[in-house]
Amino acid sequence: MYNYTPTGVYSAKALADEEREDRKKDKENRIFETERYFSQLTNNIVRENSNIKPARLKEFYDQIIKGEGELLLLNNEIKQIYVKLLNFQVPKKGIDRLKEINGSMQYIRGNDEKQSKLVNMDYFSVRIDKMPTFSYQTADAGMLFKKIRDNFLTLSKGKVTFESNCKSSTINGNWEFLPYPPNYKNELNIWEKQLGFSIFIIKAGGGFKETIGGDHGAVLESEISQNSWIFTTIFTPKSGTQPFSGHRQFGIHQDKDGNYRFFTRAIDRIWPSEMILYLKDKECTIKDYLIIADATWHNLIKNVSQFINDNYGKTTIMPEEKKRIDFNVFFSKFRSQKPVTFVGNVEQFKE
Structure with missing residues (x-):
């Protein structure tokens, strides 16, 4: 040697x-x-x-071979819809609408020190076993979609009570979607006529019963199609930052067995407000926010189910699907150089 x-x-x-x-x-x-x-x-x-x-x-x-990086399996755990939502680009008309209220986009990427490390990808749905009847007419998917939109502000309203992860306190949370002030009627008219780019403020109340109120937010209707729409998170002078950054889609589609479902699904990250971050630990706050978020969409699905049943339909609330992984790993693997300009309604079960 x-x-x-x-x-x-x-x-x-x-x-x-x-x-x-x-x-x-x-x-x-x-x-x-x-x-x-x-x-x-x-x-x-x-x-x-x-x-x-x-x-x-x-x-x-x-x-x-080299043991480098983090293996991220696609398979059925991360569906193509989440990749499309990750790369969705809000149209210029939507950006122009935000300028009217001095608002701006709240992007899913950036501000890692304030946002959660994990990205949330979820899917909540109710299967429609029998279509409801409105004014003696059995609804088809299009009619039901319109009826749910017409009643969305009522169906989405809810509350939840749970023990906080941050300290020995009970959180009495509640939320409500409202047309963005002061032009309530104009925003509601845009929404009801499905013109696109309506703006809603999400009033959150309750919080810790001995300390603070809720963390308000706001969303822009960034896409509307025949049977789905997307809410994108935004910053506004009246709401500050939105508690979640990303895109959430709502709509009706058919599952692999041909049954219609009303659903909501999203890709987003938690972004607590400056005040809440100051008062409590970030990581336990994120856990609390996830509890409230899950309760929000479970509540919507439950109310839609009841709405259909009350109108002589029949439903089954389906198991929730939730995947939470490292955002930067997901972003590095699935971020496209060519943005998606239209998502539309992608079947959750499409291969």
Whole structure:
């Protein structure tokens, strides 16, 4: 191995240093050979199937062979709809509407020190086993969608009581969607006529019964289609930051068995208000916000179910689906350079 034998007081150190250097070079050579072998394999695989992306193969190679990165499985846990919502871009008309109220977009990315590390991806739904009847007419999917929109402000209103994760206190939370002031009638008219880009403030009350009130928010109706719409979170002078940053879609679609469902689903991150962050620990506050959020959408689905049943229909509330993972990992893997300008209604069960 060596061309000489060191002598003297530093001989042991010199031997150790040379052994470490040899091990380092040997390791580098092995990695080089492995990388070259990987390139050969990749070329062979891509030749057989041109749709396979070498970059994605490299990700899995680094994770499995070199132990680098975090493996993020797509499969059925993260559906394509969430990737589309991640890359959804609000149209210029929506941005222009925000200028009217001195508002601005509240993006899902940025301000990591204030937002949650985890991104929430959820899906709440109620299956319609029998269509309801309105004015002696059995509804189809389009009519039911319109009826739910017409009654959304009532159906979405709710409250929840639970023990806080931050301290020994009971939270009595409540929420209500209201047309953004002061032009209530104008916003409601835009909403009811499905013109798109209506703005709502979300009044939140209760909070800790011995301390503070709720964390208000606001949303922009950033997309409207024949059977779905999207709310996008915004900052406004009257609401401040929105407790969740991202996009939430509502609508009616058919499941894999052909049954219609009313649903809501979202990709968003928690963004507590400055005051709440100041008063309580961020991580336990995030847990409280998730409890309130889950209660909000469970309440909506429960109320829609009751609304359909009260009008001679029949429903089944379906199990909730929730996935919460590291946002930056998700963003780095699924962020597209080409933004999505229209989401539409993508079936939750579409392969």
